[in-house]
Amino acid sequence: MKILIVEDEPGLRESIEEYFSEAGNICETAATYQSALAKVNMYRYDCILLDITLPGGNGLDILNNLKENNHQDGVLIISAKNSLDDRLQGLNIGADDYLVKPFHLSELKARVSAIIRRKSYNGSNLLVFNEITIDLLAKEVKVGTTPVKFTRKEFALLLYFIANKGKVVSKNAIAEHLWGDGIDMADNFDFIYSHIKNIRKKLIEAGCKDYIYAAYGMGYKFADK
Amino acid sequence: MKLLTRYNQVNLITTIVVMLITGFIYYQAISYILTGLKDKDLVVEEQEIFDYVKLNHALPQTFESNDQQITFASAAPGSVKREFINTEYFKKDEGRKKHKKDCGEYEAGRGLISSVSVGDKYYKILIIVSKVETEDLIRLIFFITIGVILLLLAVLIITNRLILNRLWQPFYNMMGELRVFSIADEHQIPDLKTSIDEFNELNNAMVDMAAKAKHDYRDLKAFTENASHELMTPIAVINSKLDTLIQTENFSDAQSKLLNDLYSAVSRLHRLNQSLLLLVKVENGLMHDKKPINLREMAEEMVSQFEEIFNDKNIKVSSSFAEKEIFASHYLAEILLSNLISNAIRHNHNGGEIVINLNSAAFTIKNTGDSEPLPVEKIFTRFHKSSCSEGSGLGLTISREICENFGFKLEYKFEEGFHVFEVRF
Numbered sequence: 001m002k003i004l005i006v007e008d009e010p011g012l013r014e015s016i017e018e019y020f021s022e023a024g025n026i027c028e029t030a031a032t033y034q035s036a037l038a039k040v041n042m043y044r045y046d047c048i049l050l051d052i053t054l055p056g057g058n059g060l061d062i063l064n065n066l067k068e069n070n071h072q073d074g075v076l077i078i079s080a081k082n083s084l085d086d087r088l089q090g091l092n093i094g095a096d097d098y099l100v101k102p103f104h105l106s107e108l109k110a111r112v113s114a115i116i117r118r119k120s121y122n123g124s125n126l127l128v129f130n131e132i133t134i135d136l137l138a139k140e141v142k143v144g145t146t147p148v149k150f151t152r153k154e155f156a157l158l159l160y161f162i163a164n165k166g167k168v169v170s171k172n173a174i175a176e177h178l179w180g181d182g183i184d185m186a187d188n189f190d191f192i193y194s195h196i197k198n199i200r201k202k203l204i205e206a207g208c209k210d211y212i213y214a215a216y217g218m219g220y221k222f223a224d225k
Numbered sequence: 226m227k228l229l230t231r232y233n234q235v236n237l238i239t240t241i242v243v244m245l246i247t248g249f250i251y252y253q254a255i256s257y258i259l260t261g262l263k264d265k266d267l268v269v270e271e272q273e274i275f276d277y278v279k280l281n282h283a284l285p286q287t288f289e290s291n292d293q294q295i296t297f298a299s300a301a302p303g304s305v306k307r308e309f310i311n312t313e314y315f316k317k318d319e320g321r322k323k324h325k326k327d328c329g330e331y332e333a334g335r336g337l338i339s340s341v342s343v344g345d346k347y348y349k350i351l352i353i354v355s356k357v358e359t360e361d362l363i364r365l366i367f368f369i370t371i372g373v374i375l376l377l378l379a380v381l382i383i384t385n386r387l388i389l390n391r392l393w394q395p396f397y398n399m400m401g402e403l404r405v406f407s408i409a410d411e412h413q414i415p416d417l418k419t420s421i422d423e424f425n426e427l428n429n430a431m432v433d434m435a436a437k438a439k440h441d442y443r444d445l446k447a448f449t450e451n452a453s454h455e456l457m458t459p460i461a462v463i464n465s466k467l468d469t470l471i472q473t474e475n476f477s478d479a480q481s482k483l484l485n486d487l488y489s490a491v492s493r494l495h496r497l498n499q500s501l502l503l504l505v506k507v508e509n510g511l512m513h514d515k516k517p518i519n520l521r522e523m524a525e526e527m528v529s530q531f532e533e534i535f536n537d538k539n540i541k542v543s544s545s546f547a548e549k550e551i552f553a554s555h556y557l558a559e560i561l562l563s564n565l566i567s568n569a570i571r572h573n574h575n576g577g578e579i580v581i582n583l584n585s586a587a588f589t590i591k592n593t594g595d596s597e598p599l600p601v602e603k604i605f606t607r608f609h610k611s612s613c614s615e616g617s618g619l620g621l622t623i624s625r626e627i628c629e630n631f632g633f634k635l636e637y638k639f640e641e642g643f644h645v646f647e648v649r650f
Contacts, residue, residue: 009458015465019472080457102461102495105468153533168471172488179530191533216481218471218488 001046001116005029006036006062007078008054012101016049019105020112022166033057040066040073046116047074049108050095052081060093067094074115078103104173106164113163129162130224131208143206153178154199161212161222170219196220229389233382240381244374248367255366259359260335264309267337270295270352278341284348294353302347305340312336314355332357395419399428406435408442409508446505453502460498463491493617500619504607507557507626518558520549524583527562531570540573544581549588551650553631561627564620565590565646572611572644580643586650591643598639605635 003020007013008031017027028043030036033056040048040062048066052059063075077090080101087098096115099108117127117136125136133142139155141148150158160177161169171189178195200212213221270293277285287295294314314334336353395417402414414435417428467487476484524546535542551558569579569592577593595611603609605625610618621635628635634649 009462011462012458012465015462015469018469019465080454080461101457102464102491105465170468170471170488171485172492173468176492191537194533194537215471216476216478216484218476218481218484 002026002044003028003112004036004039004043004045004048004073006031006049006054006059007051008032009051015105016108019109019167031055033059033062036062037065040071041069044071045073046119047076047096047112049112050075050077052077052079052086052090060090063090063093063095072119074112074119076108076111076115078108104170104176106160106167106169106173107177109167110160110163110177127159127162129165130211132158132162132203134159134162143203143208146206148202148206150199150202154195154202157195158199161220164222165211166221166223168215168219168221174219228393229386232389233385236381236385237378240374240378244371244378248371248374251370252363252367255363256359259363260356263335263354263356263359264337266354267309267335267352270354271337271339271350274339274341274350274352278343282343284341284343293355294351296351297348298351300340300347300349302342305338305347305349307339308337310336310338312353314353314357316355316357333360392421395421395424395428399424399431403431408438413439446509450502450505453498453505456494456498460491460495464495467491497617497619500617500623503560504619504623504626507623507630510630514554514556515552516555518551518553518555520551520558520588521546521583523558524562524581524588527559527566528581530563531566534570535579538570538573539576540570541576541578542581543578544583546581546583547585549583549585549650551631557627557630561624561648562588564624565648568592568620568646569644588648588650589645590647591640591645593642594644596642599637599644601637604637 001024003025005013005016005020005027007016007029010031013029013031017029020027028039028045030039033054036050036054036059037057048062050059050062059077059079063077066073066075075095076097076099077095078099078101079086079090090098096118097111099111125138127134127136131144134140135142136159139152141150141155141158156178157174160174171192174192175189178192196212200210204210209224211222211224213223213225215221274285274295284297285295287297312334313331316330316332333356334353335356336351339350339352341348341350398417399414405412406414414432416432417424419425419428467484471484524544528542528544534540565588566579566581569590572594573579573592574594579593580589580591582589582591605621607622608618609621625635628648636647636649638645638647
């Protein structure tokens with residue numbers, strides 16, 4: 001997939017670029033309003049990660065420009081502003097999602113994957129990873145042909161892992177993804193472990209390979225080694 | 226003491242003192258003038274006697290009138306010094322004359338002692354005139370004057386009261402404005418126009434001061450907000466770098482422990498910053514997404530969100546929810562519930578208990594924990610937290626601000642070993 005990262009903060013831009021650069025992905029970056037506008041007008045992207053406060057202009061204007069020209073690129077706004085007005089304004093103009101800084105790269109990846117899925121699968125709602133097939137609408141998981149029953153959180157976690165396949169996902173990121181920012185229990189992530197344990201158990205019982213690896217006590221990695 | 230009272234007090238005292246002084250001077254002046262008139266009469270009388278003696282070479286016959294007595298007495302030549310005296314005038318009582326010769330009364334009189342020589346005889350003349358009319362006159366004038374002054378005083382006090390009350394009205398209006406002045410709300414102190422320069426100046430000073438205070442306050446809040454915003458970007462960079470770092474393989478146990486600590490610290494920093502921003506927003510009343518909320522549904526949803534954590538800490542949760550709808554910001558209501566529940570978990574012990582209850586009057590959450598009650602006056606202040614708490618220290622402050630924003634009341638009590646937080650609608 002082709003992704004444009006519009007972000008003026010170099011540290012953040014490079015991290016995102018590195019995280020998204022993998023086989024089959026093309027990442028381009030723009031650090032200013034003008035360069036972003038130029039790229040947006042020349043090339044099409046599967047998803048544009050758009051910072052709102054940019055040197056030279058407002059990211060929302062780029063979004064407006066896209067919509068005026070009827071471009072169908074997916075747009076995810078990344079903003080330091082967590083105000084409801086901004087969020088609503090962005091989504092009203094036609095952004096597909098809104099993510100507030102700071103965020104975990106795994107969260108960003110999961111959201112971008114969701115946007116691209118929505119855009120490209122267009123009606124079809126099956127996500128396939130090796131022998132695992134996930135029906136996104138019915139929220140059903142099959143291993144081969146065997147259906148596996150997952151709870152809502154387990155389902156969300158599986159999706160999260162698949163979106164971040166091959167990456168180490170930190171426990172913080174998982175906790176924030178499942179329980180939102182509101183969760184303030186950073187001292188104890190044991191409950192995540194029980195979720196992971198359940199998912200592994202259910203998948204293996206259905207005849208799936210074990211894809212989930214613990215990573216040095218920091219997080220987990222979902223990978224087809 | 227009211228200004229008017231004080232003013233009247235001063236006014237009254239000075240008026241009375243001035244009145245007494247003028248009264249005394251007035252009395253002395255009139256008395257002096259009238260005595261002068263009497264003295265002229267006496268001199269005229271003396272002259273008549275001299276004229277008579279010169280003409281007749283004999284003393285005139287003494288007679289008594291009602292207001293004048295003349296007596297002659299022989300004296301050693303040259304022994305009499307001519308002078309005016311204040312004396313008494315014996316007024317004979319006409320009605321009782323027949324019965325008793327000396328019956329009568331003494332009145333104030335003015336006398337002239339003089340001397341005359343008739344032939345070789347030397348006489349002392351004493352002419353006395355009654356001063357009673359003069360005294361009466363003085364008294365009359367004095368009373369009229371006092372009456373006028375008293376009347377003036379009364380009129381002054383009454384008009385003062387009326388006029389001053391009206392004059393001071395702008396002042397009272399300004400006082401009223403100051404009393405309801407709040408640095409946080411949008412209401413400005415209005416420009417009052419009066420014809421009194423002092424009040425205009427006071428009003429101008431007040432308006433300027435209020436505007437400046439509000440401006441500074443807004444600046445300060447904007448600063449807090451901007452500072453928190455600006456912090457978000459570096460935190461985002463740290464966070465993303467950490468996420469990138471853990472992708473590189475082969476960490477030792479010690480390194481992964483360090484990374485975990487870094488993650489928790491960044492996560493705490495993030496939450497703290499978020500809480501600060503939220504607090505600024507709630508305090509500014511910047512949440513305008515009010516709509517009807519089914520609180521029962523929200524509370525149930527929230528409790529199920531926390532289920533894993535309840536289980537993890539072996540906390541027994543019992544809840545009863547009645548239907549309750551509130552009109553409020555969805556976002557804030559969620560934060561309120563989540564704050565209260567996570568507090569109840571955080572300050573609980575393993576195997577503890579949480580009781581959540583929602584009815585039409587209140588949302589109550591009780592939890593076991595420390596056996597000592599918390600200091601009520603401190604727990605709602607910013608950054609107050611127990612030493613072992615991992616929280617931001619802003620949770621309860623935010624909760625209380627949200628409740629105030631909604632027009633609810635958040636209260637704490639300690640009951641039968643339970644810490645009870647109650648939101649009363």
